[in-house]
Amino acid sequence: MSWRALPKVELHLHLEGAAPPAFIKGLAREKSIDISRIFDDRGGYVRGDFDWFLKAYDAACTVLRGPEDYRRLMAAVLEQSAGQGVVHTELFLSPDFCGGGDLSAWRDYVDAMADAAETAERDLGITARGIVTCLRHLGPEAAKPIARCAAETAGGFVTGFGLAGDEMMHRPGDFGWAFDCAREAGLGLTAHAGEWGGPDMVRETVDLLGCSRIGHGINAVGDHALCDHLIEKGVTLEVCPVSNLVLGAVRDWKSHPIEILRDRGVRVTVSTDDPPWFGTSMSHEYDMLERHFGWEEERLRRANDVAAGAAFCDEDTRAQILKKLEAA
Numbered sequence: 486m487s488w489r490a491l492p493k494v495e496l497h498l499h500l501e502g503a504a505p506p507a508f509i510k511g512l513a514r515e516k517s518i519d520i521s522r523i524f525d526d527r528g529g530y531v532r533g534d535f536d537w538f539l540k541a542y543d544a545a546c547t548v549l550r551g552p553e554d555y556r557r558l559m560a561a562v563l564e565q566s567a568g569q570g571v572v573h574t575e576l577f578l579s580p581d582f583c584g585g586g587d588l589s590a591w592r593d594y595v596d597a598m599a600d601a602a603e604t605a606e607r608d609l610g611i612t613a614r615g616i617v618t619c620l621r622h623l624g625p626e627a628a629k630p631i632a633r634c635a636a637e638t639a640g641g642f643v644t645g646f647g648l649a650g651d652e653m654m655h656r657p658g659d660f661g662w663a664f665d666c667a668r669e670a671g672l673g674l675t676a677h678a679g680e681w682g683g684p685d686m687v688r689e690t691v692d693l694l695g696c697s698r699i700g701h702g703i704n705a706v707g708d709h710a711l712c713d714h715l716i717e718k719g720v721t722l723e724v725c726p727v728s729n730l731v732l733g734a735v736r737d738w739k740s741h742p743i744e745i746l747r748d749r750g751v752r753v754t755v756s757t758d759d760p761p762w763f764g765t766s767m768s769h770e771y772d773m774l775e776r777h778f779g780w781e782e783e784r785l786r787r788a789n790d791v792a793a794g795a796a797f798c799d800e801d802t803r804a805q806i807l808k809k810l811e812a813a
Contacts, residue, residue: 494792497723502759552597559601599642616645632663636670673797684708706742728758
């Protein structure tokens, strides 16, 4: 079987960031909202530096104004992922965008997204789980109601808690209360670290927040002792190679450390982050890994096995995912 037909597991996907441009443009038209500046002449998203990306991302989210919009968004994103051969995906969801952190409103959004996920599982064979995510640049206090939203809706569709946003603002330990709250609710823990910040950010995220997964984490490569620590702790990196290049976290493909990390024994997986913003897809990520690092079918299968093992899901779901991977 060609690797292009392999079933895939994706652990690092931002729901709003995965929205097809045509979907966002259609909602803007329905609501008479002018966000034309974020689209290029070909109908895609305009690319820019990280600051531009955050501003344009926020602009795109202004057209998402209620649970029904998020039901439709979830359906569109899961259809897109299933079309790439993804059999399990985990999506970062932000109550800041879904009800402003109000628990009652958040429950309505979760119900809508979970309903779309159930439909996609039945019709497309893809399972999806939600990782409730606070935004780092809003600060530790703003993370507390988000953690409460996560804890109160834990179970079923909501299985994880995470930290995203501007990595260079605040230290990981500042968010200890929020992560303690999520941990007590039985949620899996992940956080963006080591994409822009140094190895110290990764170490603090693992040791102070207790995360079993790290979003990106590529700058751990500069610290051999840290890599050994990640291996000993069983921490998995959610690596998004094309995103790292487009945003300038690495200079070029030759500079990307995914192969070095894998060779050292660090658990690495492959994801797309915000695919339409970076002109990528799971198949494109695989293409690039084959072209630049010679990743053949065996290595890609290994990355998917690692992702399945690190997924924030119950053991019955994990067994189903592994069965799909093994059957291919």
